[in-house]
Amino acid sequence: MVQNPAIADIDLVSMDFWDRPEKERLADFARLREVGAPVFFPEPRIPFVRRGQGFYALVRHADVVAASRDAKTFSSEPAATSPEPPAWLSMLLGTPMVNMDDPRHARLRRIVSRAFSPKMLSKIESDIQATATRIVDDVIAEGPRDFVEQVAARLPINVICSMMGIPERIRPYVLKRIDVMTEYSGVRGALTSRRALRLLGGNLRAIMDLHRLLARLARERRERPTDDLVSALVNANVDGERLTTRELGSFFDLLLVAGNETTRNALAHGLRLLTENPAQRELLLEDFEGRIGGAIEEIVRYSSPIIQFRRTVTRDCELNGHPLRAGDKVVLFYLAAxxxxxxxxxxxxxxxxxxxxxxxxxxxxxxxxxLGANLARMELRIMFRELFSRLPELRTVGEPVPLLSSFDNGVKSQPFTFSRPS
Ligand code: HEM
Known part of the structure; x- marks a missing residue:
């Protein structure tokens, strides 16, 4: 429970908080920003699942920027995700680079960033366009039901899987497992021990299934390299070493989750925001090429598809005048900033x-x-261009069903409508 009586009713750790309408949550973040100093939220300990130390919530833009800049003081180790996973989980599954500091982090990032260079992105642009065209063809043939299922969920998974060389026929299997992996992400700590353990069991099974699949793919690419990302990674020689199978597995988990959920949610939020703000939608459609860049940045700002990441303080310090001690945890609430x-x-x-x-x-x-920001921007631009040029009457209808999470600002489903082109 928070000590300050003005905000004692706010509990960022509780599932009830994340279950409330976004407007109410944003209003609470505004009250937290007014406090000025970062507020501490204790987290309960759940045996085998979480350590339960608690964190300071960074909700001001200046604090989030300062902590992000000073990565030596605000470390991503042992984990940048919330709740912080127990040590045994990292031993089992490996550590993704988002949970590493330099120089280990820089070493991995150097290898994989080649796949995200402007040259590589321009190579996959026509692939993304072809997938977007196919999605809109199918939507026109099927008629509108759920924008998430029919559009938003289809593009990013296909893009990331084709970058990795995952064959089309097993992509639905991969998508299902990603959904299980991220179920209740971020609020597991607020669940009862029994429910949290059951969820963790399901999450682990899904991750292990994906690791097995990727290990098989990695073996194949070691023997017969192609021009995909898996081939580049399994054959990369980093400072004289190869990446271990566990390092590979955890990187793929990260890409599949980071490259998939985020863009899918940005697409779903984007169409809703453009529907709810008809003047903005008109502005965009008047000059799509001139305004889509600004529209994408505003969709990402407004909806913040990733709500937060965590850091651990490595030395006693001050953050914009607020004292913090070595070992403290801070959570960077991008949505609030x-x-x-x-x-x-x-x-x-x-x-x-x-x-x-x-x-x-x-x-x-x-x-x-x-790492994938420019890829995400490209996917959003191509998908919205394809949608609005062929279905100019496209709109969301009714309310989206949100994902219950303090990490992904996710949309489970979103009804929509359009008039068929004549
Ligand atoms: C709208 C879409 C996206 C949003 C909002 C988003 C958001 C973020 C955020 C907030 C981080 C920072 C992590 C931290 O501070 O610890 C991050 C890192 C990362 N993202 Fe994205 N992301 C998006 C799309 C993508 C895509 C499409 C990919 C790849 C296919 C991707 C791959 C990554 C990776 C690998 C990292 C870790 C970078 C590192 O630790 O050096 N993201 N993303």
Whole structure:
């Protein structure tokens, strides 16, 4: 329970908080920002599942930026995700680079960043376009039901799987397992021990299934390399060493989750925000090529598909004047920072012409800034162009069903409508 009576009713650890409408949560984040100093939230310990130490919530843009910049003081080890996984889990599954500091992190990032260079991205642009065209063909043939299932979930999984060389026929299997892996992500700590353990069992089974699949793919690519990302990674020689199978597995988990959920949720939030703000939608459609860049940044700012990441303080220090001790945990709430009126005038208005728009939706400035940001931007641009050019009447209808999570600002389903082109 928080000590300050003005905000004693806010509990960022409880599932009830994340189950509330987004408007109410944003209002609570505004109250937390007004406190000024980061507020501490204790976390209960759950045997085998979480350590239960608690964290300071960083909700001001300036604090999130400062902590992201100073990665030596604000470490991503032992884990940048919340709740912090127990040590045995990392031993079992390996450590993804998002949970590493330099130089280990830089070493991995150097190898994989080649796959995200402008040259590589321009190579896959036509692939993304072909997938977007196929998705819209199918939607027109099937008629509108659920935008997430029919559109938003289909593009990113196909893009990331084709980068990795995962054959089309097993992609639905992969997608199912990613959904299980991320179920209740971020709020497991608020569940009862028994429920948390049951979920963890399901999550682990899904991860192990994916690791087995990827190990098989890695063996095949070692023997017969192609031009995909798996071939590049299994054959990469890093400082004289090869990546271990566990390192590979954990990197693939990261890519599958980071490259899939985020973009899918940005697409779903994007269509809803453009529907709820008809003047902005008109502005975009008047000059799609000129305004889509600004629209994507505003969708990412406003919706913040990744709500938060965590850091551990490595030395006694001050963060913008607030004292912190070595060992303290801080959680960087990107969603709250992206609605900070100190930086974004009228933050609750969705404005695709907002300039500047220094949002932290892809992370703050620092070594962990999203590796896939330009890929995500390209996917969003191509998908929205294909949708609006062929289905200009496309709109969401009714309310989305949100994912219960403090990590992914996820959309489980979103009804939509359009008139068939004549
Ligand atoms: C709208 C879409 C996306 C959003 C909002 C998003 C958000 C983020 C955020 C907030 C981080 C920072 C992590 C930290 O500070 O610790 C991050 C890191 C990362 N993202 Fe993204 N992401 C998106 C799309 C993608 C895509 C498409 C990929 C890959 C296919 C990707 C791969 C990664 C990776 C590998 C990291 C870890 C980077 C590192 O630790 O050096 N992301 N992302």
């Amino acid at each position: 992206n609605h900070d009126p100190e930086v974004f005038p009228d933050p609750e208005s969705f404005d695709i012409t907002r300039k500047p728009n220094p949002h932290v939706g892809f992370g703050g400035p620092g070594p962990h800034l999203c």
